[in-house]
Amino acid sequence: MVNETVLKLGNIRKQFLSQTALQEINLEIKKGEFFSLLGPSGCGKTTLLRILAGFETATSGTIHLGDKRIDTLTPQERPFNMVFQKYALFPHLSVFENVAFGLKIKKKSQKEIRESVEESLNLVGLSPFSQRYPETLSGGQAQRVALARALVNEPEVLLLDEPLSALDQKMREYMQVELRALQKKLGITFIFVTHDQEEAMIMSDRIGVMNHGVLEEVNTPEELYENPKSLFTAQFVGQMCELKGKIVDRTAQHATIELTQQHRIKGKLLREPDSPNALIYIRPENIQISAHIPNPSDPNTKNFNILKGQVTQKIFRGDQSEICVDIDNKLSMRVMVDSGLKDIQIYQSVFLSFDPEETLVFGT
Amino acid sequence: MKKLVYPAFTWFLLFLIIPLFIVLFVSFLSRSEYGSIQYIFQIDNYARVFQFVYLKIFAASLKLAFLTSFLCLVIGFPIAWVIATSKAQYRPALIMSLAIPFLTNLIIRIYATRLFVGIDGPVQGLMRSLGIPFDEFAFTQNEVLVLYGMVTTYLPFMIFPLYAAFEKFNFSLVEAALDLGASPTRILFKVLLPNMKVAIVNGFILVFIPCLGEFVIPDLLGGAKNMLVGNLITEQFLKARDWPFGAALSMVLILILILMPILLKKVFLRGVPNE
Numbered sequence: 057m058v059n060e061t062v063l064k065l066g067n068i069r070k071q072f073l074s075q076t077a078l079q080e081i082n083l084e085i086k087k088g089e090f091f092s093l094l095g096p097s098g099c100g101k102t103t104l105l106r107i108l109a110g111f112e113t114a115t116s117g118t119i120h121l122g123d124k125r126i127d128t129l130t131p132q133e134r135p136f137n138m139v140f141q142k143y144a145l146f147p148h149l150s151v152f153e154n155v156a157f158g159l160k161i162k163k164k165s166q167k168e169i170r171e172s173v174e175e176s177l178n179l180v181g182l183s184p185f186s187q188r189y190p191e192t193l194s195g196g197q198a199q200r201v202a203l204a205r206a207l208v209n210e211p212e213v214l215l216l217d218e219p220l221s222a223l224d225q226k227m228r229e230y231m232q233v234e235l236r237a238l239q240k241k242l243g244i245t246f247i248f249v250t251h252d253q254e255e256a257m258i259m260s261d262r263i264g265v266m267n268h269g270v271l272e273e274v275n276t277p278e279e280l281y282e283n284p285k286s287l288f289t290a291q292f293v294g295q296m297c298e299l300k301g302k303i304v305d306r307t308a309q310h311a312t313i314e315l316t317q318q319h320r321i322k323g324k325l326l327r328e329p330d331s332p333n334a335l336i337y338i339r340p341e342n343i344q345i346s347a348h349i350p351n352p353s354d355p356n357t358k359n360f361n362i363l364k365g366q367v368t369q370k371i372f373r374g375d376q377s378e379i380c381v382d383i384d385n386k387l388s389m390r391v392m393v394d395s396g397l398k399d400i401q402i403y404q405s406v407f408l409s410f411d412p413e414e415t416l417v418f419g420t
Numbered sequence: 421m422k423k424l425v426y427p428a429f430t431w432f433l434l435f436l437i438i439p440l441f442i443v444l445f446v447s448f449l450s451r452s453e454y455g456s457i458q459y460i461f462q463i464d465n466y467a468r469v470f471q472f473v474y475l476k477i478f479a480a481s482l483k484l485a486f487l488t489s490f491l492c493l494v495i496g497f498p499i500a501w502v503i504a505t506s507k508a509q510y511r512p513a514l515i516m517s518l519a520i521p522f523l524t525n526l527i528i529r530i531y532a533t534r535l536f537v538g539i540d541g542p543v544q545g546l547m548r549s550l551g552i553p554f555d556e557f558a559f560t561q562n563e564v565l566v567l568y569g570m571v572t573t574y575l576p577f578m579i580f581p582l583y584a585a586f587e588k589f590n591f592s593l594v595e596a597a598l599d600l601g602a603s604p605t606r607i608l609f610k611v612l613l614p615n616m617k618v619a620i621v622n623g624f625i626l627v628f629i630p631c632l633g634e635f636v637i638p639d640l641l642g643g644a645k646n647m648l649v650g651n652l653i654t655e656q657f658l659k660a661r662d663w664p665f666g667a668a669l670s671m672v673l674i675l676i677l678i679l680m681p682i683l684l685k686k687v688f689l690r691g692v693p694n695e
Contacts, residue, residue: 144596158600
């Protein structure tokens, strides 16, 4: 991946009557990266994509492609192509004609058109289907035609609006891998809109997390997962164990929190508190569970936070099981363990231990 | 469940099939000197239909019906588009506005049109006050006025099927075409029209069929200067008292009305599924 910025969004704002759909979005997309816009429905991610495509006009703000300002251009003039959520294939045209649609507008010769269309259908593995009509294709095939139709125009940026959401689970997983491989092979910048965090994690180089029209955080999937910078990211991305407590002591980067009278834990302070109240997040897979108190001299669990509780529930989830633990009848924590561990019984007393470095504290 | 069909079928039989056969039967009989029906079998009535005078009348009727349908399509297409894409809260009112003309009797509406544009009517009054020179009689009865009357009367028959098709139309196809660089003209001819083909042909047929047999509008707004099939048939029954020839003309007209939609669908909807 080259570190060159291809697309720059400056203070993009969108107002729908009295409703603010997007607030001051500033974003730089790098050349050749797979960038995802992730957020719950209604967060403004599709609006942002449609502003990029030119189907919506931003209330204020600028978009630059390289050095050129493009937010004043019509959709036809922008060197972008889009893959739509429900494919939007022309039902009256064959697969070949669908893919050739953009090339015909560019007045390419018959020979060029035929070669380019065949090449791009080959790329998505659909050359045998070139004479078929869209209604005879499966969802996965239709989506690949839509992809070929966009890619054949060699766009500088490919915009994808939840393209996999209409596919079934198996097909979606297959297409995620394929799409990622295709993007790396072609080196085209992809901007991918999705509400599915797993999908965003699997495919993206970087993810922009959006909520209520605000771009909360832009980071690599690993960073978003392990060190979320915003409270929303922590809550939205992945499974999290949430605890509430009071900050009783703090340094610049760490805080001690009182959960109950018996239990205090330490954690990384990620947001400055306005009040003593804090929200604490721990990934369920980072919590270790044991029947006996962990040995304080064990280097693996040295300085770990330790909580004592009682198992209230065991939920089988295939390869893993979820265990709910009650602490002092006040707090409830969920822990993931391998389903092979059968020795944990309901109502049994257990000890939970977790690294303070993996304990994320957000002041409220 | 099948029993529920019987009343409708009886109605159909009594008031459509049997009368049709009566007309067919009469078309092979002859006319007496005083205009009653003589039960003498002959096929001369059909031979007469193909005389040049009558063929000309058929041609004029077909031309008017085609022209009306085409104008209805050109005018109705954007109207249907606007209604289908308007805000949901305005849509019932817009659709209602199309149906309002049907609340008045056709003859009354046509007479109103005559008064509206006729001598001393508001249109002429306005033109006079604006000082625009015009021929008073040019506004009374002519072909343009006939076409105007026909189009305003039959426009809703075109708009309703088009509206239904626009409502179902996937407008992301338009966005996809824009995204691929298509101009508005290309989008109209390469994306919208091909996908609306079924509705266009259906609307065309719905307008064409009543237009071909129409006789009131051409009579009142055209001043009976140009004979059309509808007028010709009425005259055979009411004035010339030649029922067998009128019946033969009717049978030919019915045949055209059956063949025309089949032909249109064959030509324009080849390969379109479910049509």
